[in-house]
Amino acid sequence: MTRQERAAWLFAAPVLGIIALVFVLPTLLAFGLSLTDYSIYALADWSNLRFVGLGNFADLLSTPLFWRALRNTALFAALGVPMAIGASLFTALLLHDATVRWKPVWRVALFAPYVTGVVATAVVWRYVLNTRFGLVNWALAQVGVAPVDWLGDPRWSIPAILLFVTWKVFGYNMIVFTAALAAVPGELMEAARLDGAGWWTRFRHVTLPAIGPTLLLAAVMSVAGFLQIFAEPYVMTLGGPSQSTTTVLYFMFEEGFKWWNLGQASAVAFVLFVLILALTLVQTRIGKRYEWL
């Protein structure tokens, strides 16, 4: 072993060891766990543990609440990703305009919600969204809209939480898009302008292809993020009303750490993993087709 090699292992081995212990090993064990009936009885005594094959997965398929959680999570992602990415792109484009002043100030202010914790801001938003005394309904009343029971009406609970999530996360991709927009070649933009291309044509044919890869990466990460929504319903709605905000991860948490069905919960975690992996592959495939990657 060369001196360099010895140093490299000295530098890398500790963290690789920790990664192996707290991430790789448990991830492999998770699959094994999902094939057992690990429950509160096994928690008390290992001898109560039985191998059940794919039984947990079969059980899940016949659990209505699991399907409900899947549907809710799909709704969160399908509505949330365009909403959040749209807000990020809109503000990034706005801040990219040459006539806008004090850009660093706006950037810091719009980014601020991202650095704060979900729990504390969810607590604040529960009051902002309050039916009788909240700021949102008060603002809507100014334009003549009747009060909406944001967190108490199953039809509005997901949009309400998405409003909060978008507020909290859009600043991150706004900054990412700002960096991508700055890299769009200026000469190309000028040439398009001289050719008489309008704002939309320039956006469609110059800006969009240039920021395509960044946009795709942001979409992939956002999909993964929205599929992992947990703290927001935990704090704001407890998964309700009438289970309208019970997400896959919320379901997993309740199964695993409220009812101690850790085998079943592991199966849920695996379904989530497979979903994220599949959606990531589909998105990169689409990206390749449009030559964004």
Next chain:
Amino acid sequence: MAVTGKRARAVLLNALVAAITLAVLAPFAWMVTVSFMPRYESSRYPPPLWPSRWTWGNYYELLYRRLIDGAWFDYRIVPALGNSLVVATVSTLLGLLLTVPAGYAFAKLRFRGRERLLQLLIASLVVPGQVAMLPLFLIFREIGLVNTWPGLILPSLAGIFAILFVRQATLSIPDEMLDAARLDGAGELAIFRRVVLPLLAPVTVTLALFMFLGSWNDFLWPLIVLADQHRYTLPVAVAAISREHAADGELMMAAAVVTTLPVLLLFLALQRYYIGGLLGGSVKG
């Protein structure tokens, strides 16, 4: 005509940005003003934006331990604040100690299996952390780490993202610089300390900020692994109170201020590094 049109557009766009920013910051502003309102004042329509009388009462109620019917009572926010501070500081320092040298090794030191390991690390980014959480809880239970500081901090040290982040930043250091130091007879440790670390200082600050905020805001794992209320970190403690005191608007806003203010101040102080780290030097001013 063209000039006034341009002028009008500039005014319009600036006004739009200002309006959006105002709307985004409004919840924070309201959080602060409501936290200083007398009890139940915010439960009124139209929602008051300004306290009729400024009071520290909610903070006193939230933070002070007091005797009620012969028993000590408090919301355990002050201990939770201390716990969060210690946990976030320790996991940031240990995280830097572990990942910065590793990131450098993956960028600049030649060792067998490097490319293979790197590919594995990148591939592992698609595995959501929650998959590992259930078995990890059982492993920690077997070795007695549940409800302990090491049990809370250890998972946050598996900084795959941090290693890749440092590696990326280190790639821009020219090899000639390191080779020159080697020709001068410097050992690998000395090269890392005296040549590489000073160059990585800004990146390290950015990473430290990411790590500190990540640990401070972390919720799911602390919720799982901490059973004892005295060990709760701030988010877990605030979530516990909020589930019981949902109607106490002013009190909960004070709890939100206590939780968010430290990170907002830290972010404002170091925003140059945070946003700069994300922008990657592509945007000036």
